[in-house]
Structure formats: structure tokens, C-alpha cells
Amino acid sequence: MRKAVVENKESHDLAVIALGGNAIIRKGERGDIHQQFTNTRASMKPIVNLLQKGYNFVLTHGNGPQVGNLMLMINSARESVPEVPLGVADAMTEGSMGYMIEQCLQNMMIRAGIWRNVVTIPTQILIDKNDPSLSNPTKPIGPFYEKEEAEKLAAATNWTMKEDSGRGWRRYVASPYPIDIVEKDAIKLLIKRNYVVISGGGGGIPVFYEKDKTLEGIDCVIDKDLASMKIALSVGAKTLIIITSVPQVCLNFGKPDEKKLSRMTLAEARYYHNEGHFGMGSMAPKIISAIEFIQANPQHKVIITDVENLEAALEGDRGTTVTAY
Numbered sequence: 001m002r003k004a005v006v007e008n009k010e011s012h013d014l015a016v017i018a019l020g021g022n023a024i025i026r027k028g029e030r031g032d033i034h035q036q037f038t039n040t041r042a043s044m045k046p047i048v049n050l051l052q053k054g055y056n057f058v059l060t061h062g063n064g065p066q067v068g069n070l071m072l073m074i075n076s077a078r079e080s081v082p083e084v085p086l087g088v089a090d091a092m093t094e095g096s097m098g099y100m101i102e103q104c105l106q107n108m109m110i111r112a113g114i115w116r117n118v119v120t121i122p123t124q125i126l127i128d129k130n131d132p133s134l135s136n137p138t139k140p141i142g143p144f145y146e147k148e149e150a151e152k153l154a155a156a157t158n159w160t161m162k163e164d165s166g167r168g169w170r171r172y173v174a175s176p177y178p179i180d181i182v183e184k185d186a187i188k189l190l191i192k193r194n195y196v197v198i199s200g201g202g203g204g205i206p207v208f209y210e211k212d213k214t215l216e217g218i219d220c221v222i223d224k225d226l227a228s229m230k231i232a233l234s235v236g237a238k239t240l241i242i243i244t245s246v247p248q249v250c251l252n253f254g255k256p257d258e259k260k261l262s263r264m265t266l267a268e269a270r271y272y273h274n275e276g277h278f279g280m281g282s283m284a285p286k287i288i289s290a291i292e293f294i295q296a297n298p299q300h301k302v303i304i305t306d307v308e309n310l311e312a313a314l315e316g317d318r319g320t321t322v323t324a325y
Contacts, residue, residue, distance in 0.1 A: 006196055007314040012237065013056070013237070013238035014056050014057065014058070014191065014235065014236060014237045014238060014239075015055065015056070015057040015058075015105070015232075015238065015239040015240070015241055016057060016058045016059075016060060016228050016229075016231055016232035016235070016237045016239070016240050016241065017047070017057050017058070017059050017060070017235055017241045017243065017310075018060045018061070018062075018224060018225055018228035018240070018241065018242045018270065019043055019060065019061040019062065019101075019243045019307070020057065020061070020062045020224075020243055020245060021061060021062030021063045021064045021065050021066055021097075021202065021224070021243050022062065022064070022065060022244075022245055023037070023039060023043050023061075023062075023243060023245075023307055024036050024039045024040050024043065024065075024066070024097065024100070025065040025069075025169070026039060027064065027144075027245070031065060031066075031069060031140065031143075036066075036077060036100060037100060037104065040100045040101055040104045041104045041108070041241075041305070043101075043104075043307050044101070044104045044105050044108050045108070046307060046308075046310040046311050047059070047105060047310075048105065048108045048109060048112055048114075049311060050310075050311065050314075051109065051114060051116055051196070052112065052114055055223070055314075056191070057196070057237075057241075058191065058196075058197045058198075058199060058232075058235060058237065059101065059186065059196065059197070059199075060198070060199060060200040060201065060224060060227065060228040060231060061097055061098075061101060061198070061201050061202065061224065062202060062203075062224040063090070063093040063094070063097060063201060063202025063203070063221075063224070063264075064139075064140060064141045064142070064202075064221075065141075065142065065143065066093045066096070066097060066202070067086075067089050067090060067093045067141050067142070067202060067221065068082075068141035068142015068143060068171060069142060069143065070089050070092060070093060070172070070293055071086065071089055071141070071142065072142060072143075074089065075157055081113075085217070085219045086173060086219040086220065086221065087205060087206055087207075087218055087220070088217070089216040090202055090203070090205050090206065090221060091122055091205045091313065093201065093202050094122050094201035094202055094204070094205065095120070095122055095201075097201050097202070098120030098122075098198045098201050099120065101120070101198055102118045102119070102120050102198060103157070105118050105196065106118055109315075112115050116194060116195070116196045117193075117194070117195045117196070118195065118196045118197075118198065119190060119192075119195050119196075119197060119198070120197075120198040120199070120201070121183050121186060121187060121197060121198070121199045122201075123181060123182070123183050123187075123199045123200045123201070123204040123205065123227075123231075124181075124182035124183065124204060124205045124207045124215065125178045125179075125180070125181055125182070125200065125203065125205065125206060125207065125222055125227055125230070126178070126179045126180040126181075126182060126207060126208065126209065127176040127178060127179060127206050127207070127208055127218065127220075127222065128176065128179060128208065129208040129209075129218065130175070131176035131177060132218060133173070133174060133175060133176050133177065134174045134176055134218075135174070136174065137160040137162075137173050137174050137175075138172060138174070138175050138281075139171040139172060139173050139174070139175030139220075139223060139281075140162070140164045140171070140172055140222050140281050141171055141173055141221060141276070142170055142171045142174075143169065143170070144164065144167055144168030144169065144170055145161070145168055145169045145170065146168065146169065147163075147169055147171075150169035150170075153171070159171045160172045160173070163253075164281045164282075165279045165281050165282045166254070170281075171242060173219075173220060173221050174219075174220040174221070175203075175220060175221055175222060175223050176206065176218075176220055176222065177206070177226065178203070178223075178226050178227045178230045179220050179230075180229060180230070181200070181204070181231055181234045182200075182207065182215070182251070183199070184234040184235065186252035187199055187231070187234070187235055188234075188235050188236075190201045190233060196269045199231060200224065200227045200228055200231045201224075202221065202222075202224055203221055203222030203223055203226070203227040204222055204227050205217065206218050206219075206220050206222050208223070220235045223285045225242055225285045225286045225288075226285055226289050226292075228240065228242070228289065229289035229290075229292055229293045232261040232293060233293065233296055238299065238300055238301070239300070239301055239302070239303065240289065240290070240293050240300070240301075240302045241302075241303045241304075241305075241310070241313075241314075242286045242289065242290070242302065242303070242304045242305075243305065243306060243307050243310065244283070244304060244305070244306060245306060245307055245310045246306060247285075247306050247308070247318060247319060248260045248261060248262065248304070248305065248318070248319055248320045249261045249264065249278075249283060249287070249304050249320040251272060251277050252277070253277075253283070261320050261321070262319075262320060262321070263320065263321060263322075264321075264322045264323075265322075265323060265324065265325055266291065266294050266295065266298075266322070266323070266324050266325075268282040269287055269290055269291050269322055270291055272287070273287045273288065273291065284319060286304055289302070290302035290304070290322040294322060294323065294324050298324035298325075299324075300319060300324075301322065302321070302322040302323075303319050303320070303321050303322075303324075304319060304320045305319025305320065306319075
């Protein structure tokens with residue numbers, strides 16, 4: 001018989017936990033569905049432990065590898081089936097990845113003898129249709145390629161291919177700034193009813209307002225860290241937890257003079273970002289999200305770490321914690 005998780009809202013304020021898409025398809029993997037489920041189950045282990053301790057949170061996730069693979073499949077079949085726009089592919093991966101996360105979390109709760117209802121909300125996120133970034137692709141999606149293969153793909157598909165943080169070449173797409181969350185009231189209502197909500201997957205589904213205030217989709221990908229930050233602000237979360245592939249934020253990452261950071265103040269985060277320490281395809285969106293989240297309320301904090309160190313990071317023993325002072 002399932003037993004409910006004991007809540008402890010006084011000790012554990014609402015948080016948003018943003019899982020990276022690379023936590024579900026890891027570097028060097030082919031990324032078939034069996035690997036994705038295996039990785040998702042591993043990612044959910046500390047999440048279930050947090051539920052047992054009474055933590056209250058919203059889950060978001062990236063989708064860079066997944067939406068890139070989906071667009072590759074769509075491009076390969078373009079002569080046989082109708083083309084699927086990138087904005088619709090965002091929605092498709094939000095549903096498919098939400099399903100994986102939801103089911104893995106439910107099964108692990110059942111095995112642990114606890115229960116919280118879990119629901120995935122395909123989340124529309126408002127952007128400005130005149131955002132200049134729509135004409136400047138900056139967001140990497142899909143697998144990594146060698147330079148020669150990337151050049152062939154660019155010639156065949158008219159995709160924008162760029163080198164990604166020393167890891168290889170990837171397709172880059174437009175990534176406008178998120179303004180508001182269409183489903184924020186529904187998310188807040190479900191939180192009040194003790195649901196674990198999965199929302200904003202892959203940065204959500206980009207939409208804009210027409211002149212008559214109706215909604216229309218647009219082909220781009222919103223950065224999931226910025227979208228997670230906007231969701232956290234929209235639902236009144238006090239903590240934003242960004243899960244990435246490294247245990248801590250570093251200066252001079254991968255260089256002989258690399259320096260790990262266990263804490264950063266708002267001023268330090270702004271300074272290091274302005275000095276160019278963080279790559280736009282990797283750590284920079286996380287630092288920008290941290291800066292905006294804490295600027296909105298000096299009582300907020302941001303934790304950046306990998307999934308293996310999540311629990312220790314919440315205790316202040318691992319990861320990088322960003323605060324106002």
C-alpha cells in the first residue's frame with residue numbers, strides 16, 4: 001500500500017530542479033530509448049530521496065540531444081512524410097521526455113513505498129516575435145560531429161553548424177529570451193495540490209502573441225535554464241537547482257589553472273560572466289539564469305551541480321551555490 005510523502009514545507013521551500021538533456025543522453029552514447037530510460041532512472045534516484053525528505057519542487061529538463069535527433073529523423077524522411085517544424089518538435093520531445101521522467105519517478109516511488117502524484121504539463125513559453133536573436137542561431141541541438149561531416153550536413157540541409165565548446169560540431173538554432181509562462185496558473189494550482197509537476201521541458205514550446213492576442217508557435221528552441229528560471233519566478237520558488245554535467249562551476253575550465261568555485265556572490269557571478277569565463281553553449285546560460293533569479297529577490301539562491309552530487313549540494317557540501325552576498 002502506498003504511503004504519502006511527509007511534507008515539511010517550513011524546512012524545504014519550493015524549488016525548481018532543472019535536469020540537463022545530456023543527463024538522459026550522455027556524451028558518447030547512441031541515445032536509443034533503452035539508454036535514455038536507464039539514464040533517466042539514474043537521474044531520478046536522488047529526486048526520490050529528496051521526496052522522502054519532504055522536499056517540494058517542480059522538475060524541468062533539457063532536450064538538446066533529443067530534439068536534434070528528432071529533427072535528423074524528420075530531415076531523413078522529408079521525401080516520404082510531411083515536414084515537422086522545430087516548434088512542434090519541441091512539443092513532441094516535451095511529451096516523450098516527460099513520459100520517461102514521469103514513469104521512472106512513479107516506479108521508483110512505488111518501490112520506495114512512497115507516493116506523490118506526478119504530472120507532465122506541455123508548457124508554452126512566450127517570446128517576442130521581434131527578438132533579434134531569432135536571426136542569430138546560438139543554441140546547440142543534436143549530436144556532435146567531426147568538422148568534415150558537419151560541413152557536408154550544412155551544405156545539404158542549410159543548417160547552421162558551429163564548433164561547440166571544444167566538444168565537436170553541432171547544429172545551432174535560434175534561442176530567443178523567454179518572457180512569460182502561459183500555463184503558470186495551472187502549475188501553481190497543481191503544486192498546491194501536492195503534485196510533482198514536470199514542466200518547461202526543453203525550454204518549453206516557443207509561442208508569441210498575434211495582434212488579436214491569440215497564440216502562435218515559432219520555430220526555435222528556448223534555453224532550458226532561462227526557461228526554468230522564469231518558471232521558478234512564476235511559481236514563487238525560492239531555490240533554482242541547475243543540474244549539469246560537471247560537479248561545480250569552474251573558472252578556466254579544462255585548463256591547467258582551472259579553479260573550482262564552491263560559492264559565488266551575485267557580484268562575482270556578474271564579473272566572471274562579463275570577463276567571458278563561461279561558454280554560451282555550456283555554462284553561460286546557467287550563470288545568466290542565476291544572476292536574473294537572484295536579482296529578482298536577494299533571498300533566492302541557485303545551486304549548480306551534477307546529478308550525482310545533488311543531495312550533498314543541497315547540504316552545502318558539493319556543487320556551486322550562488323547567493324546575493
